[in-house]
Every structure is written in structure tokens, then in C-alpha cells.
Amino acid sequence: MVKKYYQILGVSESATSEQIKQAYRKLAIKWHPDKFSVKSLSEKEEANKKMREINGAFEVLGDEDKRKRYDLGETNFTSDFAGSACEAEMEDIKERIRRKQEEIDLTRDLLENEEERIRIMEEMWLLNAEFIDRDGTYIEISAAMGFNFPRVYASDLEAEGYSHLWNPYKDWLDKVWKMPITLKRGEKEESDELKKFKAEMFKAIKEVGVILETRKKDKEKSRKNSSLERDRVNAIEAIERELRERGIKAEDLGENSNYQEQINNLDKQWKIRSLRDKIKEYICHTSKEKESYGKQDNLRHLKEKLYQNEEEWNKEKETLLTEVEELKKTPSKNNQEKLTKKVNDLEELAKQLLKEIQVLKVEIQEVKEEGDNSPSALSFINQKEQELQLKQSRLQQLNSIITNNNNNNNNNNNPWPIIPIVGTVGVVALLGLIAYRLSKKRVRR
Secondary structure (H helix, E strand, C coil): CCCHHHHHHCCCCCCCHHHHHHHHHHHHHHHCHHHHCCCCHHHHHHHHHHHHHHHHHHHHHCCHHHHHHHHCCCCCCCCCCCHHHHHHHHHHHHHHHHHHHHHHHHHCCCCCCHHHHHHHHHHHHHHHHHHHHHHHHHHHHHHHHHHCCCCCCHHHHCCCCCHHHHHHHCCHHHHHHHCCCCCECCCECCCHHHHHHHHHHHHHHHHHHHHHHHHHHHHHHHHHHHHHHHHHHHHHHHHHHHHHHHCCCHHHHHHHCCHHHHHHCCCCHHHHHHHHHHHHHHHHHHHHHHCCCCCCCHHHHHHHHHCCCHHHHHHHHHHHHHHHHHHHHCCCHHHHHHHHHHHHHHHHHHHHHHHHHHHHHHHHHHHHHHCCCCHHHHHHHHHHHHHHHHHHHHHHHHHHHHHHHHHHHHHHCCCCCHHHHHHHHHHHHHHHHHHHHHHHHHHHC
């Protein structure tokens, strides 16, 4: 069953935030009090009621946090437009209307004076008109707050820095429901006082909306700058760590020897990460040429083979499996130690690979959120996604090798296998029985 708020806005429960905004705008325009300014009081009241429902639904579904809570079953939400604050005033006017209607009903047949009857009917009309005018003004101001994106709430308007705009309207609900207004049937069915106040409110809301939009952009810019700075620091640290581990100096990097300056001048995360990867690959190539690490660090050698093409990796994997099987065929303390060392290296490599996969997922997501749809950025994302798939595949294969060897080791760790034990016990028992019978024959003789 479609939930009430979704039904009011005419959207599905899976609707996006943009679809919800569009549905709200469409309905708000349709039922806005301005559209009913020349209609009858009953039509105005119906429009106000509909608009109040639309505002209430959008308050919840238009807010990500409230929408999640609503979807989980929560129904008690405090209005950001402070609608509940005017309930007492609304009920007071409604009660006065009810009493006036009762007065008319009780005295309808008793009133001989036509002028008195007209006076009471006029009072009844004024009460209805007052309620609809005040209620419509409240709804229009609330809608104006909701129409400004980012949405403007009373709490935003009261925030520090906006007091010069908001202080005159801080108690706007009290003013809407309590300020003296003048209405006259057939001439002035909407008060000038509320019209003027409404126009002032709209102006203040728009001005604050501009400020909030600017503040939002500044925050986003600051966040991006902070993320870029973090990426720059991380990229430089990654390059310097690679240089230290491989015994390479910065001057050996050729055109990238001033890598710090190059990185600090880049303005996109994907550009920083792309240059970082390029320099790390160059360091790897340079260290291979110098042969400064290959024979000394088996783990690094294996890790680099891990990222080769499928054919190269399969050759390395076959070599690794052959070495393991050879060590198993000739059990000895020395071979057992070598086998344990190989398995430990593989486990350490799997841990490193898992960490790289987690980091890579975050990097891909961050670059996507950066919103750069240029061909170069999209190419970088595609390249990273392919790298992620490769690493996930290699990790799966590594874990398979580790699991198989751990199982075999557990089976081989039993120094007294059950079959040899049973066989040995059987032979000893048979020899004992033969010896016993031979001894009995000698005694009889």
C-alpha cells in the first residue's frame, strides 16, 4: 500500500529526490492561494487545506533524514515551518465561527429585525474571511520557504549573520495570526496588512536563500580544496615511500623529478592520482633496470608478477604451485620451513591486496563524486575499475592457493597417520600369537 505522503505528492516510494521536488512544485503551483484569490470562501478554504497537506508531505519527503525515518514507520515530525505554533490561534478563530453559526441557527426564526440578522451574517462572513486570509498567508510563506533550494527554514533565517534580514520577521507566525487586519465584503476580501507583510517576508526569504546558496557553494569549494590537499599529501607520501623502498633518488625520475611541484599545481583528484600512478610505475621500471631488489625481496617480486597480464600471471602461478608441490614431496624440516615461509608470504600478499582493493574502491567513488565528465576523467575511472576487477580476481586466486595449502599442511602435520598405526599394531599382535603357540608346543613335549 502506498504511504500517505507519497500519495499526496503523487509519487512512488522509489521516487528520487528530484522527482519529489518536481511533484511538489507542480502541486504547489496548482493549489497556491494566489490561484484562488477571486474564488469563493469555500473554494479558498479547500485550496488552503490541500496546500497544507502538500507542504506537510514535502517537509518530510523533501528531507533525506526525515524521509528515511518516515519509511521506517515514524509519523511524528516537528514542522520546520513552525506550523504547530499557530494551532491555538487557528482553533480560536474556528471556535468563534462555530459559535457564530450556532447563534445564527438559534435565532434565525426569532429575529424580527432584518438589520440584526444581516449584522450577524456579516460577522460570520468576516470570521470566515479572516481565517482564510490568515491561513492562506501562512501557507504562502511556508511554501516560499520550501520553494527556495537549498530549502530555507526558520532556523536558517535565525542563524547568526542573518539577523539584519530576519529580526523584523522573527515572530512571523504571531504576526500572521494576531496582527489587526481590515476586511470588507465585496470590496476587500484580502487584507492590505497581510499582503504587505507577505511581500516583506518573500523579500527576506529570497535574500537569505541567496546567502544560503552562496554559503553552500563556499562550503563545497572548501571541502573540495580540503580533499585536494589531502590527495596531494597522500600522493607525495606514496611516491616518496616507493622511492625509499626501491633505493631510487628523486633526480632519477627525469621529467618527474619535480613531482611535488607538479602535484601541487593539479586541480582535480583524478589528475593527482593519475600522476601518482604514472610516477610509481616509472620508479618500478627504473628499479628493475638497476636490479636493486628482485633477488632480495621475494614478496615484492611476487606482488609485481601479480599485476602482469593473464599469461604472465598464470606462468608465475604455475611456477609457484610447482615449487610448493616439490617441497611437499620431500618432507624435511628445511622444506617445511620453506613451505611455511611461502604460505606466509602469500597470506601477507593477500592482506596487502585486500587493503589496496578497499582504497581503490574509495578512490573510484571520490573521483565519480567530483563530477568531472571530461573524456580524460572518464578514461581514468574506467582504467581504475578495470584495475579493481583484476585485483579482485587475483585475490580470489591467492586465497584459493592459501586455503588448499593450509588444508594439506593440517593433514601432513599428523606424525602418526592412522593407517600405519593400525598396520603396525596388527603385525605385532600376529607375531605375539605365533610366539605364544610355539611356546605351548615346547611345553607339551
